[in-house]
Amino acid sequence: xxxRIRVGMLCSRMRVEEKxxxxxxxxxxxDVDIVDDRELTFAxxxxxxxxxxxxxxxxxxxxxxxxxxxxxxxxxxxxxxxxVVAACANKLDTSALLEAAGVPSPATAVAFSPEAALRxxxxxxxxxxxxxxxxxxxRLLARITGRDAxxxxxxxxxxxxxxxxxxxxxxxxxxxxxxxIRAFVVGDEVICAIYRESEHWVTNTARGASTRNCPVNAxxxxxxxxxxxxxxxxxxxxxxxxxxxxxxxxxxxATMEFRNSIxxxxxxxPGHVAGYVRAVASGAMADAGx
Amino acid sequence: xxxxxxxxxSLGEGVERGEVVACxxxxxxxxxxxxxxxxxxxxxxEEVDWGE
Numbered sequence: 001x002x003x004r005i006r007v008g009m010l011c012s013r014m015r016v017e018e019k020x021x022x023x024x025x026x027x028x029x030x031d032v033d034i035v036d037d038r039e040l041t042f043a044x045x046x047x048x049x050x051x052x053x054x055x056x057x058x059x060x061x062x063x064x065x066x067x068x069x070x071x072x073x074x075x076x077x078x079x080x081x082x083x084v085v086a087a088c089a090n091k092l093d094t095s096a097l098l099e100a101a102g103v104p105s106p107a108t109a110v111a112f113s114p115e116a117a118l119r120x121x122x123x124x125x126x127x128x129x130x131x132x133x134x135x136x137x138x139r140l141l142a143r144i145t146g147r148d149a150x151x152x153x154x155x156x157x158x159x160x161x162x163x164x165x166x167x168x169x170x171x172x173x174x175x176x177x178x179x180x181i182r183a184f185v186v187g188d189e190v191i192c193a194i195y196r197e198s199e200h201w202v203t204n205t206a207r208g209a210s211t212r213n214c215p216v217n218a219x220x221x222x223x224x225x226x227x228x229x230x231x232x233x234x235x236x237x238x239x240x241x242x243x244x245x246x247x248x249x250x251x252x253x254a255t256m257e258f259r260n261s262i263x264x265x266x267x268x269x270p271g272h273v274a275g276y277v278r279a280v281a282s283g284a285m286a287d288a289g290x
Numbered sequence: 291x292x293x294x295x296x297x298x299x300s301l302g303e304g305v306e307r308g309e310v311v312a313c314x315x316x317x318x319x320x321x322x323x324x325x326x327x328x329x330x331x332x333x334x335x336e337e338v339d340w341g342e
Contacts, residue, residue: 136341
């Protein structure tokens with residue numbers, strides 16, 4: 001018996017990406033229920049049976065993780081899985097997984113006090129990049145070029161920040177050539193990649209970086225897929241830096257934005273994602289005998 | 291109507307509930323709560339856990 005696949009698309013807003021994904025899912029004969037995460041109430045003992053698969057597209061990583069935790073406990077298939085989103089939402093988790101898997105990434109250190117952070121910074125060697133362990137869109141990144149700036153930043157962070165800012169997450173600065181690379185992974189395939197170019201050292205499109213197509217060669221494909229596998233796989237955007245003649249992975253994003261990447265790559269990114277959602281849901285339903 | 295400056299905001303073709311549009315007069319970010327009849331509220335400011 002065949003039944004239509006019901007997708008719950010967990011959203012906070014209908015951005016360009018969510019509209020494109022919704023349309024791509026509908027084009028593939030999937031039923032789509034737009035679920036506003038602000039309106040949800042979940043009684044844990046009363047599983048919602050409206051969806052065969054939940055596609056997580058929340059703006060809020062906190063709400064996304066909570067919602068995924070609940071629906072997975074009910075046996076609902078999710079894209080991405082809670083564990084994957086959790087691994088990507090926390091840069092320290094991501095770094096630990098990349099390191100354990102032997103995926104090249106910038107030298108990273110963690111400290112828990114301003115004094116220890118200063119020692120770690122000087123051991124890494126200036127310049128060092130200070131990042132919040134959670135955060136996105138290039139928020140609160142600081143490139144520390146010397147001891148004076150380091151001392152000031154660590155003191156401010158210790159005094160003004162909340163508990164999670166008591167983790168000093170530090171990375172050796174990679175002197176990249178005015179750009180980084182974002183590679184898009186869907187399942188076991190790197191579907192395309194872009195260069196993000198900016199005169200600012202933060203090459204994030206949310207901070208105004210421009211995009212152009214980046215050919216996916218064997219090295220980029222292999223490093224990207226290893227990074228995706230390290231965090232658990234799924235639909236992911238892997239950010240890489242060119243560090244001399246090698247690629248290093250700076251982060252992995254689990255709720256990827258792609259509006260600026262479709263035209264420059266010519267790749268139907270939402271179509272690939274929709275196909276993956278259908279395949280994952282179909283597999284899970286077949287396993288369950290639906 | 292823009293809740294910030296009272297300017298008339300016309301919703302373009304294809305605008306959906308849940309989208310954010312800009313007021314043409316004061317440039318405030320407005321979230322579309324309802325299409326028909328139109329109802330707009332100030333979009334919530336970016337939160338620290340928003341992102342990819």
